[in-house]
Amino acid sequence: MSSESLILFFIVGVFLVGGAIVFSTFVPPSSVNPNKSDTYECGIPTKGLSWLQFNVGYYLFAILFLIFDVETVFIFPWAVVMKQLGMVAFIEILIFFVILGLGLLYAWKKHALIWE
Amino acid sequence: MRLEDFLLMRHELLLTLIAIIILIAEIFTDDFKKQGIRPLSIILMAIVTIVGFLPAPTGTLFGGMYQATDMRLMMKNILNIGALIVFIQSASWLKSDDNQNKVSEFFLLLISTLIGMNFMISSGDFLMFYLGLELATIPIAALAAYDRYSNKSSEAGIKLILISALSSGILLYGISMIYGTVGSVYFDKVSVAYGATPLQIMSFIFFFTGMAFKISIVPFHLWTADVYEGAPVNVTSYLSVVSKGAAVFIFSIMLVTVFQNIAAMWKDVMWITAAITMTLGNLFAMRQNNLKRFLAFSSISQAGFIMLGIIGGSELGMAAVVYYILVYIFSNLGAFGVIAAISNASGGKENMSDYDGLYKTNPALSLTLTLALFSLAGIPPVAGFFGKFFLFTAVAEKGYWWLLTIAVLNTIISLYYYLLPVKAMFINKAETSIAYFKSDGWTKVGLIICVAGMVIVGFASVIFEYIRTLSFGL
Numbered sequence: 001m002s003s004e005s006l007i008l009f010f011i012v013g014v015f016l017v018g019g020a021i022v023f024s025t026f027v028p029p030s031s032v033n034p035n036k037s038d039t040y041e042c043g044i045p046t047k048g049l050s051w052l053q054f055n056v057g058y059y060l061f062a063i064l065f066l067i068f069d070v071e072t073v074f075i076f077p078w079a080v081v082m083k084q085l086g087m088v089a090f091i092e093i094l095i096f097f098v099i100l101g102l103g104l105l106y107a108w109k110k111h112a113l114i115w116e
Numbered sequence: 117m118r119l120e121d122f123l124l125m126r127h128e129l130l131l132t133l134i135a136i137i138i139l140i141a142e143i144f145t146d147d148f149k150k151q152g153i154r155p156l157s158i159i160l161m162a163i164v165t166i167v168g169f170l171p172a173p174t175g176t177l178f179g180g181m182y183q184a185t186d187m188r189l190m191m192k193n194i195l196n197i198g199a200l201i202v203f204i205q206s207a208s209w210l211k212s213d214d215n216q217n218k219v220s221e222f223f224l225l226l227i228s229t230l231i232g233m234n235f236m237i238s239s240g241d242f243l244m245f246y247l248g249l250e251l252a253t254i255p256i257a258a259l260a261a262y263d264r265y266s267n268k269s270s271e272a273g274i275k276l277i278l279i280s281a282l283s284s285g286i287l288l289y290g291i292s293m294i295y296g297t298v299g300s301v302y303f304d305k306v307s308v309a310y311g312a313t314p315l316q317i318m319s320f321i322f323f324f325t326g327m328a329f330k331i332s333i334v335p336f337h338l339w340t341a342d343v344y345e346g347a348p349v350n351v352t353s354y355l356s357v358v359s360k361g362a363a364v365f366i367f368s369i370m371l372v373t374v375f376q377n378i379a380a381m382w383k384d385v386m387w388i389t390a391a392i393t394m395t396l397g398n399l400f401a402m403r404q405n406n407l408k409r410f411l412a413f414s415s416i417s418q419a420g421f422i423m424l425g426i427i428g429g430s431e432l433g434m435a436a437v438v439y440y441i442l443v444y445i446f447s448n449l450g451a452f453g454v455i456a457a458i459s460n461a462s463g464g465k466e467n468m469s470d471y472d473g474l475y476k477t478n479p480a481l482s483l484t485l486t487l488a489l490f491s492l493a494g495i496p497p498v499a500g501f502f503g504k505f506f507l508f509t510a511v512a513e514k515g516y517w518w519l520l521t522i523a524v525l526n527t528i529i530s531l532y533y534y535l536l537p538v539k540a541m542f543i544n545k546a547e548t549s550i551a552y553f554k555s556d557g558w559t560k561v562g563l564i565i566c567v568a569g570m571v572i573v574g575f576a577s578v579i580f581e582y583i584r585t586l587s588f589g590l
């Protein structure tokens with residue numbers, strides 16, 4: 001990449017971001033009040049202590065979700081080059097799926113999916 | 117890439133396979149059949165250990181990211197032996213009511229750490245190395261907190277995960293600087309391009325610090341005693357032997373290959389840290405009353421001794437390190453095995469004063485512990501003597517006389533505290549010593565393997581010669 005295109009990229013970047021900020025100060029209706037500069041808490045003052053105990057089930061579900069979410073990251077690049085890689089890669093990804101599925105089965109068997 | 121190439125990774129693949137088998141067994145069996153998981157896991161692990169010794173092809177995979185050489189295969193086999201002994205020793209502990217419902221998890225987590233260690237040892241670039249390192253440390257933190265109703269166990273778990281996160285962060289910072297200055301993460305490219313510019317020296321210091329945390333070298337040892345004390349005995353033994361062994365293996369490989377250009381510099385750093393590690397580990401070990409803490413500090417000072425072989429840096433030094441780890445596995449697991457058996461049978465008695473007069477009530481266990489401590493101290497005719505002897509030879513060969521003097525002095529100091537439990541068992545009189553109990557079959561088998569290892573590895577010079585022939589090909 002030559003230096004001209006780099007400079008152009010820089011200028012366009014500055015104008016895009018800067019323009020957006022300037023644009024947004026003119027266009028929307030503005031209202032100033034003390035609540036707006038408060039700590040973000042959905043606009044409502046907190047009631048009681050915030051040191052609550054959360055149901056541990058939330059974490060289990062989050063982890064299970066995360067596993068299958070991250071799985072997408074692995075599958076997408078494989079899908080792009082599936083034809084070139086051929087059979088070996090297909091078997092590899094199949095094994096990967098099976099192991100993940102076993103993990104879900106394990107969580108199921110251990111009653112991690114029951115919400116109490 | 118063909119399917120046959122996967123044969124190079126057979127250690128990792130076999131371990132993955134048995135992990136999946138255990139997982140399937142856990143999912144698809146009823147509660148009353150779960151008793152079978154313990155013997156199943158042990159037998160599978162034994163098979164993997166034996167298969168590991170069969171001759172195998174060597175080569176590289178994934179464009180050099182994965183390297184299988186004879187020496188690295190030998191290291192993996194040694195770790196497999198250690199893990200197998202830990203499996204056998206923990207069988208009777210896992211039978212207790214508290215642990216009934218999490219037996220397979222113990223094996224699964226241990227096997228995953230072992231897979232991580234194997235990948236780490238076979239790594240040919242920093243990414244694979246880091247991946248293996250993380251896989252080897254994170255599950256072990258879960259294991260340290262295995263004892264759900266013990267505060268100390270939770271403390272050990274949280275301390276271990278914090279300290280491994282910290283050390284991994286430092287390590288990654290060092291690796292990123294190495295990549296920044298060299299432009300590659302592959303070991304062979306880094307080793308050629310690595311120089312001694314200030315930034316590269318700094319990157320090495322960060323890398324060294326990260327590894328020093330893992331091996332618990334003074335002054336990065338502070339987590340060791342708390343974690344070793346809090347974790348269940350069998351996890352502690354795994355942590356002190358197999359985890360440490362794996363870190364030492366890959367560290368020594370990387371020092372003599374990747375960082376060979378700055379060998380003069382890291383030898384100075386290692387010289388000082390080795391001397392401090394041996395001395396401080398010894399001095400702290402003298403003051404301990406809890407046997408797990410005692411062995412924690414003893415393992416710190418042993419790490420100092422192991423560094424002697426790395427400083428030697430020759431083929432003899434490498435062979436001495438690998439051989440010493442092999443001996444250390446048998447001796448330390450022997451000691452931990454006895455402590456675990458006594459702790460399980462007596463309801464958690466782990467203090468040295470509890471061992472008063474143990475020889476009268478449990479002579480076999482006392483003799484095993486004595487033999488293991490003799491081996492750790494390096495008293496002939498047990499294997500520990502030969503291990504230390506080769507380490508000292510490796511240093512003497514390169515003319516590090518002062519370091520050798522310090523090491524020999526430390527060996528003499530260590531004799532004192534290694535003999536303290538022996539004195540308690542044989543000489544001290546106690547009104548109520550731990551009553552006689554009968555160990556079950558698994559414990560016996562585990563201890564017999566350790567004793568046999570301590571004696572045979574010492575006398576069979578074939579083993580050392582064999583390791584030495586391998587170390588030329590690193």
